[in-house]
Amino acid sequence: MTEVDITSKTIDGIGPHGVKVGLLRVLGPAHVWALGVGIVLVGEYMGWNFAVGKGGAYAALIACWFAGILYTCVAMIDSEVTSTVASAGGQYTQAKHIVGPLMAFNVGLYLVFAYTMLEAANAITAGYLVSVVATMTGHEGDLNQRPFIILVIMFLAWLNYRGVLATLTFNLVITAFAFAAILILFLSTSGIVGAGIMDHAALFEGHALPYGWIGILASLHFGLWFYLGIEGTTQAAEEVRSPARALPFGTLAGIMTLLIAATLTWYVCSGVLPWEFLGDGVNGSVAPLFDTARLSGSTGLVWLLGFGTLFATLASANGCINDASRAWFAMGRDKYLPGWFGAVHPRYRTPYRAIVFLVPIALIFALGAPLDQVITFSILSGLLGYTFMPLNIILFRRKWPLNSIKRGYEHPFHPLPAIMLLSLCGVTFFAVFLGYGTQLVAMIGFYIVVSLWFHFWRYRFVNRGAQFTMPWPKPQGY
């Protein structure tokens, strides 16, 4: 280790503990909640309504609750494993300790792709929202969205670069605002406060399930949109003050928040907007909650939901930068990728090289790829990650049974959630195959190719001795 003068004015940030520089443990459960819910809540504001287009309003509700069960299993399983394997990288680090290097490499890539694609999709959406505001305020002609797309990515990357506490406190404020906006819209339009404008019976008449049961199946994978990203809470594992408490608390509070937000969103929007309009997310209702506010006739609600939509988009992009960079950093630190990426900023204590490296990649996708393809790639990478989780928890419980190691949280009814999650993933894969078969096959092909590259080339550089860091006993059966 290099000798460094810790009293130097130039070399700042080196603590009295010596010359080792690691991530800072400064976060609490509220930040974990803000990270998980912040990434997801944009799905309530837009995107989920494609499920209505595929199968009608009831199909969207079934998809919402179906995905709700799937993600409750995800949240419970993640809470148990990550409160025990409390390190940056989240599911990547879990896979490394519990399954093996090849699985870990793949899971790491799922995470980075899912979050970077989602970040790009959010930046595109933010650019679109700014252009809508420009039109609403009298701007004539098409606004150039590019500077706003770039600004969103640059500003949030800069925020992430400067420190995790400010980044996730910012997320906490804007996510709480966006969630409160949904609650206020529900109270205002349902008749609880003031006159209600909902009329579910009239809007559903003759359109309960327009495409029958096949419509429900087709709508299933858009149900994921209500919750996609809650598993991102695990990436904060190395930066929370108390992993055993903050991670399960933040994650489980997050999924409860999302179940409420998703059901309210469906109820409010389907009771005000006709399903043909609601279900067309391209030419019809791009932002259903905002459209519902516009139909309410209240200027206050329009502004509230307008800002709610923008804040939800920013919170999602912000959380995605945080999560993708931690996964990339953790892979670099273990030499699954070049070790250069495993650097931590001595003053800001952030994985600064990983953050900066992922900026141009997000920009390329945000400026050069169509939104639907970007979203599809993100969902498919996420789905592969969810398929890994049940296998992971089954192996975890088998290798280290309860009471063999200390866990921050023990999820109930094992192995039922794992089996349920695996079954739901299977059904969702089939639903995705019906709609996006080519992309699914192409993506699996991509992961097979990079797996071969990792196995035959990259693995020789991996820091094999140092990658298993948990002070656990030998796994059972070994």
Add this chain to the structure above:
Amino acid sequence: MGLWNWIEYGAWALSAAFGLHMVLDWLRTDSTYPEDVLTSSREGELEAMAEEHKVTS
């Protein structure tokens, strides 16, 4: 030139400022600190580092 054209220019300028700040700081950090210090983070060592601070009476 309308207000939104100015806002567009503002967005370009801010993007450049944020990007430039990150890149300059990155280069300055890389040239100031030795590489083995920057990459000295190890999984699972944070608790050990915190435990180094022992209060002696």
